[in-house]
Amino acid sequence: MSDSVAVWARPERGRRGPAPERSRDQIARAAIAIADADGLAAVSMREVAASLGTGPASLYRYVRAREDLLDLMADAVLAELELSAAPSTDWVDDLVALAGEVKAVHLRHPWLLDLPPQPSRLGPRAIDLIEHALGLMRHLPVQGRVKLEVIGVVNSLVAQFARHETAAEAPVSDRQAAQTAYLGKVAADGSHPLLAAALADTAPGDALDVFEPTIRHVAMGLTGIAHR
Amino acid sequence: MSDSVAVWARPERGRRGPAPERSRDQIARAAIAIADADGLAAVSMREVAASLGTGPASLYRYVRAREDLLDLMADAVLAELELSAAPSTDWVDDLVALAGEVKAVHLRHPWLLDLPPQPSRLGPRAIDLIEHALGLMRHLPVQGRVKLEVIGVVNSLVAQFARHETAAEAPVSDRQAAQTAYLGKVAADGSHPLLAAALADTAPGDALDVFEPTIRHVAMGLTGIAHR
DNA sequence: TTATACTGCGATCAGCGTTCGCAGTATAAG
DNA sequence: CTTATACTGCGAACGCTGATCGCAGTATAA
Numbered sequence: 421m422s423d424s425v426a427v428w429a430r431p432e433r434g435r436r437g438p439a440p441e442r443s444r445d446q447i448a449r450a451a452i453a454i455a456d457a458d459g460l461a462a463v464s465m466r467e468v469a470a471s472l473g474t475g476p477a478s479l480y481r482y483v484r485a486r487e488d489l490l491d492l493m494a495d496a497v498l499a500e501l502e503l504s505a506a507p508s509t510d511w512v513d514d515l516v517a518l519a520g521e522v523k524a525v526h527l528r529h530p531w532l533l534d535l536p537p538q539p540s541r542l543g544p545r546a547i548d549l550i551e552h553a554l555g556l557m558r559h560l561p562v563q564g565r566v567k568l569e570v571i572g573v574v575n576s577l578v579a580q581f582a583r584h585e586t587a588a589e590a591p592v593s594d595r596q597a598a599q600t601a602y603l604g605k606v607a608a609d610g611s612h613p614l615l616a617a618a619l620a621d622t623a624p625g626d627a628l629d630v631f632e633p634t635i636r637h638v639a640m641g642l643t644g645i646a647h648r
Numbered sequence: 649m650s651d652s653v654a655v656w657a658r659p660e661r662g663r664r665g666p667a668p669e670r671s672r673d674q675i676a677r678a679a680i681a682i683a684d685a686d687g688l689a690a691v692s693m694r695e696v697a698a699s700l701g702t703g704p705a706s707l708y709r710y711v712r713a714r715e716d717l718l719d720l721m722a723d724a725v726l727a728e729l730e731l732s733a734a735p736s737t738d739w740v741d742d743l744v745a746l747a748g749e750v751k752a753v754h755l756r757h758p759w760l761l762d763l764p765p766q767p768s769r770l771g772p773r774a775i776d777l778i779e780h781a782l783g784l785m786r787h788l789p790v791q792g793r794v795k796l797e798v799i800g801v802v803n804s805l806v807a808q809f810a811r812h813e814t815a816a817e818a819p820v821s822d823r824q825a826a827q828t829a830y831l832g833k834v835a836a837d838g839s840h841p842l843l844a845a846a847l848a849d850t851a852p853g854d855a856l857d858v859f860e861p862t863i864r865h866v867a868m869g870l871t872g873i874a875h876r
Numbered sequence: 877t878t879a880t881a882c883t884g885c886g887a888t889c890a891g892c893g894t895t896c897g898c899a900g901t902a903t904a905a906g
Numbered sequence: 907c908t909t910a911t912a913c914t915g916c917g918a919a920c921g922c923t924g925a926t927c928g929c930a931g932t933a934t935a936a
Contacts, residue, residue: 424822426830436903437913465893475916476893486893487823534764539815540827547834547843554842564849569858573808580804587767594652595715599768602654606775614782615775621792630797630870637869642858664934665882693924703885704924714924 427488428495428543442472444482448492452529455493460531463489490535495543497529503552512639514556515570519578519635522549526582530590533583537575562643570642574635581631655716656723656771670700672710676720680757683721688759691717718763723771725757731780740867742784743798747806747863750777754810758818761811765803790871798870802863809859 433440451468465476465486483489501521507514526532535541542550550571557567592600607616661668679696693714697704711717729749735742754760763769770778778799785795820828835844 424826424829426823426826429826429830429833434903434913436901436911438901438903438915440914464891466891469916477895477916477918478914480894481914481916536762536764537811538823540821540823542827542831544834547831547840551840551843554846558842564846566858568846568850572812573805573858573862576804576808577801580801583765584800593768595654595768598652598654598657599770601652602657603770603775605657606772612775612779614786615779618782618792618796622796630794630801633869634801634866637865638862641861641865641869662882662934664880664932666884666932668883692922694922697885705885705887705926706883708925709883709885 426540427483427491440481442474442482444492445496447472447479447482447489448496451489451493452496455531456529460534463493463531465489491541491543494532494535494541495545497525497532498543498545498549500525500528501545501549503548507556507558511556511560512636515553515574515639516632516635518553518556519574520631522575523578523582523585523631526579527585530582530586533579533586537579557643560643560645562645566643570639573638573642577631577634577638581634654768655711655719668709670702670710672720673724675700675707675710675717676724679717679721680724683759684757688762691721691759693717719769719771722760722763722769723773725753725760726771726773726777728753728756729773729777731776735784735786739784739788740864743781743802743867744860744863746781746784747802748859750803751806751810751813751859754807755813758810758814761807761814765807785871788871788873790873794871798867801866801870805859805862805866809862 427444432443447468450471451463454467454471455463465479468489469476469479479489483492550568553571553574554564554567557570560567587596603619606612607619610616655672660671675696678699679691682695682699683691693704693707696717697707707717711720778796781799781802782792782795785798788795815824831847834840835847838844
C-alpha cells in the first residue's frame, strides 16, 4: 500500500484472503475513547491495540502509520454533527449555529485541539461538513474561494474559542498554576502596566461571550455582505 | 526544582557550585536551529544535546522536561519582533501591521504551527508582545478583557493564515499529494457539487489576501469601534 | 577548613513507532 | 478440484525517545 493513497481512499479489504476482523472506524473509535479519557499523548499504537485485545503490529494492516490513525480520529468525531438541517433565511445565523456545533465537538473531544490542523486531514465527514457550510452560503454572490476562506477562518476561530473554554473548565495543572503565578508576578512588578490593568479588569468566571459576534463579523466582513 | 515554578521564573544559576556552562537561551536557540531545519519532531533532547556537544541528561539541569524546552523555543522566536514603534493614529492599522509581523515570525519558523498553543506557554517576550498590543488599544473605551480577547483571536487568525501560506509554499509531501488526489476524486464523483464548484473557482496560485480584512473585521467587531 | 549545594553527564529504565517475517486463510486461476 | 498467491494477524525485534539515578568534580556558605 503506497504512501500516496490517502487512508480513506484505500479499500477496507483485499480481494483475496480472510476478511479483516476489524474496521478502520472501530480502531478510530477505540483510539478516541483513549484520547477522551487520557488525552492524545496516551493514544499509542500499543494502547489502542491493547484496548482492542490485539498486538500493535496488527494495526498496521489498517493504517500505514500513527498519523493515519490521527486522521481517522479527527474525521470520525465529525459524525456527531447533524448536517441535514435545511438552511434558514439567515445564512449568518446558520453559520454561527454550525460553528457552535463544531465547537461543541471540540469541547467533547479536547484532544482535537492538540492535533495541528493539516489540509491533509480532510476525510469524508470533514468534506461533508464543508459541503454543508457551502450550502449555507449557496446563494451569496461571492466566489467559491471566498466561501472556502470563510470556512477556514471560522474553523480556526472555533478551535481558538474551544481551547479557551476547555482551559477554563479543566482542572488546573501544576504547569498552569506555575504560569498563573508567573503572570501574577509580572503584573505585580510594574513592568507591564497595561497587562496588569487588563488582567485586573478580567474577573475570574466572568467570561465574555464573544464567540457569536466574532463569527458574525468575520463572515460578513469577508463576504462583504451585511446581515439581513 | 519544583514543577510549580514556570521555567522563566527559575534562576539561571544556583548560589553555590560552578557556574553553568550554558544558558537556557542558548539551548533554546540550538533547538530552534534544529526545528527550522528539520521540523519540530526532530527536536529531541538527544538531538539538541548532540548539537551542543553534550549528553542529553545535561539538559535537565536547565529544563525540567522537553515541554519546558518547547516553551523556551516559542518565546525565543518572539525576540525577532520589533515592538518599539510608536502607535500611529489608527489603532486598527497598527494592529494589522503587528499581526503581519507575528505572521512573518510563523513563516520563518513553521514548526510554531505544530505547537498547540497553551496559556502556559507565555514567556517574557510573549508578555512584552501582549503589552505592546494593549498599547495599540490603550485609548479604546472598552474593558481590558475585551482587549485581551481581541489579542487572543488575532493570534489564532495569525496562526491560521501562516499555516495556509506555509502549506502553499512547502514542497508537497506524499501525504499531501494523496489528500489532493482524494479531494479531486471526491470532487469528480458528483457527491459534493458545492465543494467541486468552490474548488473549481479557486485557481492555483491565485491566492486571496483576506488576512488584513479579517484582522480588521475581528478587531472592530469585537471592540465595537469603527475604523477611523 | 569543612559542609554542602550545585553542576555535568554516563548508564539505565520504560516506553514508543515501525518493520520483518512466519503461518493460517480464502479467493483467483488453471 | 487443486494449486498459486494475495491477504490477514501479530510476535519479535530494531532503533529511537524522555526522563531518572547516582557518581564525581566544583565553588560558595558556614
